Amino acid sequence: MTTDIKDSVRRFIREELEWSGPDEQLQDDVSLIDAGVIDSLSLLELGxxxxxxxxxxxxxxxxxxANFETLNAIEAFVRRGSQA
Structure with missing residues (x-):
């Protein structure tokens, strides 16, 4: 499931947010915000x-x-949310 969440988020970023940057910026521990992958509007869409x-x-x-900073943070957020 771990990889599934991260891979699903990567697909969403590429396909729905139409982000076309380098794969290095979609690594598990890279700040999506600092790398310019997501902004405030795309954060809402992602949420x-x-x-x-x-x-x-x-x-x-x-x-x-904090909940959307990295793919690792997003995965943790999803796990917490789906258990609530």
Missing amino acids: HWIGDSYGFKVDDTEMIA
């Missing part, structure tokens, strides 16, 4: 997609950079 895809509501208070 809504995660909630829909993994079956839980992403609260507005959870839409913070």
Whole structure:
């Protein structure tokens, strides 16, 4: 499941957010925000997609950079959310 979450997020970033940068910027521990992969608008889109895809509501208070900084952080966030 670990790889599935990260791979799904990578696909979403590439296909839905139409990001076409280098693969190095989509590594597990790279800051997606600092690398310019996601901005505030795409963070909202990603948050809504995660909630829909993994079956839980992403609260507005959870839409913070710490939960979406890296693919590792996103995976941890999804795991916490899907257990709630």
